[in-house]
Amino acid sequence: MTTATNQSKADAGIGSERLLHMYKQMVSIRLFEEQVNDLYTRALMPGLAHLYIGEEAVAVGICEALHRDDYITSTHRGHGHCLAKGAAPDRMFAELLGKEAGYCRGKGGSMHIADPKSGNLGANAIVGGSVGIAAGAAFSAKTLGTKQVAVCFFGEGALGQGLLYEVMNLSRLWDLPVIYVCENNMYNEYTHFSETTAGEILARPAAFGIPGESVDGQDVRAVYATASRLVDQARSGKGPAFLLCNTYRYRGHHVGDVNREYYRAKQEEQRWMADRDPIKLLTDWITGQKLADQAQLDKIQSEAKSEIDAAVEFAVKATYPGLDQVGEDIYA
Amino acid sequence: MPEVAVRELTLGEAVREALAEEMRRDPRVCLIGEDVAEAGTPFKVLSGLVEEFGKSRVIDTPISEAGFTGVAVGAAMTGLRPVVDIMFGDFVTLTMDQMVNQAAKVHYMSGGAWRVPMAMRATLGASRRSAAQHSQSLHAWFSHIPGLKVVLPSTPYDAKGLMKTAIRDENPVIFFEDKMMFKFKGPVPIEEYTIPFGVADIKREGEDITIVATSSMVQVALGAATLLEEIGISAEVVDPRTTWPLDEQTLIESAKKTSRAIVVDEGYERYGVTAEIASVIATGAFYDLDAPVKRIGAMHVPVPFSPHLEDATIPSEQQVFEAARAMCKRS
Numbered sequence: 001m002t003t004a005t006n007q008s009k010a011d012a013g014i015g016s017e018r019l020l021h022m023y024k025q026m027v028s029i030r031l032f033e034e035q036v037n038d039l040y041t042r043a044l045m046p047g048l049a050h051l052y053i054g055e056e057a058v059a060v061g062i063c064e065a066l067h068r069d070d071y072i073t074s075t076h077r078g079h080g081h082c083l084a085k086g087a088a089p090d091r092m093f094a095e096l097l098g099k100e101a102g103y104c105r106g107k108g109g110s111m112h113i114a115d116p117k118s119g120n121l122g123a124n125a126i127v128g129g130s131v132g133i134a135a136g137a138a139f140s141a142k143t144l145g146t147k148q149v150a151v152c153f154f155g156e157g158a159l160g161q162g163l164l165y166e167v168m169n170l171s172r173l174w175d176l177p178v179i180y181v182c183e184n185n186m187y188n189e190y191t192h193f194s195e196t197t198a199g200e201i202l203a204r205p206a207a208f209g210i211p212g213e214s215v216d217g218q219d220v221r222a223v224y225a226t227a228s229r230l231v232d233q234a235r236s237g238k239g240p241a242f243l244l245c246n247t248y249r250y251r252g253h254h255v256g257d258v259n260r261e262y263y264r265a266k267q268e269e270q271r272w273m274a275d276r277d278p279i280k281l282l283t284d285w286i287t288g289q290k291l292a293d294q295a296q297l298d299k300i301q302s303e304a305k306s307e308i309d310a311a312v313e314f315a316v317k318a319t320y321p322g323l324d325q326v327g328e329d330i331y332a
Numbered sequence: 333m334p335e336v337a338v339r340e341l342t343l344g345e346a347v348r349e350a351l352a353e354e355m356r357r358d359p360r361v362c363l364i365g366e367d368v369a370e371a372g373t374p375f376k377v378l379s380g381l382v383e384e385f386g387k388s389r390v391i392d393t394p395i396s397e398a399g400f401t402g403v404a405v406g407a408a409m410t411g412l413r414p415v416v417d418i419m420f421g422d423f424v425t426l427t428m429d430q431m432v433n434q435a436a437k438v439h440y441m442s443g444g445a446w447r448v449p450m451a452m453r454a455t456l457g458a459s460r461r462s463a464a465q466h467s468q469s470l471h472a473w474f475s476h477i478p479g480l481k482v483v484l485p486s487t488p489y490d491a492k493g494l495m496k497t498a499i500r501d502e503n504p505v506i507f508f509e510d511k512m513m514f515k516f517k518g519p520v521p522i523e524e525y526t527i528p529f530g531v532a533d534i535k536r537e538g539e540d541i542t543i544v545a546t547s548s549m550v551q552v553a554l555g556a557a558t559l560l561e562e563i564g565i566s567a568e569v570v571d572p573r574t575t576w577p578l579d580e581q582t583l584i585e586s587a588k589k590t591s592r593a594i595v596v597d598e599g600y601e602r603y604g605v606t607a608e609i610a611s612v613i614a615t616g617a618f619y620d621l622d623a624p625v626k627r628i629g630a631m632h633v634p635v636p637f638s639p640h641l642e643d644a645t646i647p648s649e650q651q652v653f654e655a656a657r658a659m660c661k662r663s
Contacts, residue, residue, distance in 0.1 A: 103443065104442050104443035105443030107442075108441040112441040112442065114438075114445050114446055115445065121406065121410075122442055122446065124434075126434070129429060129430075129433060130434075132398070132399060132401065132404075132405060132406055132430060132434075133402060133409065135403045135406060136402065136405055136410065137409065138406075139412070140406070140407045140411045140412050143412060144411055150406075163398050163399060163402060163429070166394070166396035166398055166400075167396075167399045167403065169394055169399070170396065170399050170400065170403060330439070331439070331502075331503050332447040332448075332449075332503050
């Protein structure tokens with residue numbers, strides 16, 4: 001059931017317009033997350049946040065293969081998924097700062113951003129907690145005949161949760177159009193995944209008869225090409241699929257996890273940043289293929305920066321919800 | 333008086349009729365659970381539904397309570413109105429993350445953007461000789477959580493009207509049926525009706541003492557009221573019908589009228605439904621009470637198997653009668 005994606009063929013059929021769009025999306029996510037870290041260190045953001053820096057190619061490659069009304073469920077490390085699926089940075093920053101203009105009116109925060117307009121069923125702060133929700137959305141799509149698909153993003157830490165296996169079994173039995181996207185960033189919080197994961201990861205979906213593949217999660221072209229194929233299959237009624245994206249979390253488990261030497265070496269981080277950076281890899285490809293020159297990419301980057309800066313300004317200036325709102329939205 | 337068509341149904345039949353009517357009315361309603369289709373559940377409450385609505389709407393699942401409850405949460409968010417069937421109420425423990433961290437919180441966490449219109453059927457109640465993992469009454473757990481609604485019908489009439497409301501509600505609702513009451517009969521009108529949540533029902537009017545009771549404890553309270561009548565004590569029996577939302581006003585007014593109150597519930601007494609309702613009455617009717625509010629719940633033990641031990645753990649008619657008699661200072 002498992003096949004390795006041939007990366008050299010992965011870009012076949014991806015036009016330069018889409019590649020440049022994916023470049024901008026990845027750059028925007030990175031700039032967004034750097035701003036989150038900045039807001040945290042300047043004590044402007046309440047609580048903590050889990051940064052997606054280093055993993056941008058996964059969210060962008062997957063979401064680029066989806067329609068706007070397709071569903072996703074996301075994780076505590078969810079800003080990248082939200083942005084890639086089409087959420088606006090200003091309302092996301094507003095949510096992170098607990099402001100009324102935020103996606104959740106300031107009631108959810110970093111770990112719970114949801115946006116029905118872009119099909120985002122919500123980030124989830126319970127590891128593996130949204131597996132059932134994603135399959136349920138796929139169940140609705142199948143029952144109602146809407147041709148939508150659902151993508152369930154989760155980290156390799158969720159491989160330890162029993163719910164995942166209950167739901168994978170159900171989704172195969174019922175042939176649900178759901179794609180399980182396992183982002184293996186190698187660390188379950190502060191523990192290397194090899195210490196928590198027995199056997200082969202892809203043997204797990206295989207046990208349920210769910211086709212599984214792995215892909216280089218730093219190569220957005222490969223992620224997009226593979227996701228497009230899996231999404232098409234799910235949409236055409238072939239049921240669930242499992243995509244293991246091998247990636248790396250550049251930063252700590254959360255913004256406050258700064259001293260990480262006790263669980264991983266600085267040299268390891270530096271190697272990934274120098275050799276496997278998803279934005280650098282795409283930059284090299286685009287310029288190497290002469291699809292755009294560095295000046296064009298710099299322009300895209302500066303446009304993204306202006307948007308992110310404006311979004312931060314919007315959020316900082318936004319107002320907090322009134323106390324009268326604390327009891328609203330408990331019941332529909 | 334206009335003639336109202338009424339017939340006797342069992343509580344199980346009343347639940348089934350509510351589900352069937354709602355499934356006919358709304359194609360988005362579906363049933364999901366273990367052995368709900370051809371088997372119609374071990375208690376046969378759902379018999380016949382798969383024949384009428386087919387296997388795409390009466391859906392058998394693997395034995396994966398957390399998994400299919402999670403699927404129902406997602407399905408409810410995206411256009412369906414699932415009713416999840418939890419065979420024994422004890423198995424709700426397996427669904428707690430999906431109900432408490434997901435279903436209950438989705439609407440609030442998303443600032444009202446998403447809603448979860450799902451219902452969960454579960455059983456409660458001991459005395460079936462099923463021991464500690466098939467006999468608990470865990471409705472207090474859900475009553476504790478903002479975002480959930482909790483229903484405890486005590487008659488076939490209430491079961492039907494409240495189930496229809498549960499299915500039409502825009503929020504996650506947990507509907508607890510006492511497994512010993514599925515054969516309990518009562519009048520149910522043929523005409524369409526629903527019963528709103530948060531409206532208590534006075535099952536028996538009285539003057540001297542209020543007995544607040546839930547689910548099968550309503551019959552226990554009514555039995556005690558009959559015994560009390562024989563010694564000249566007039567007991568009022570009030571059934572809140574939903575522990576959340578809770579009709580505090582009716583409970584307080586009844587206690588003010590009678591000046592005494594006992595609360596009877598089959599959940600554990602400690603930190604349970606009886607504690608919450610007693611507190612509501614003690615606070616709201618304090619200056620009208622002639623005695624502290626008395627609580628009678630299940631004994632604080634895992635439900636034992638041996639019949640005479642099991643029977644000792646749950647509130648009895650005699651226990652309620654004696655407590656009421658003592659509070660009214662009659663010998």
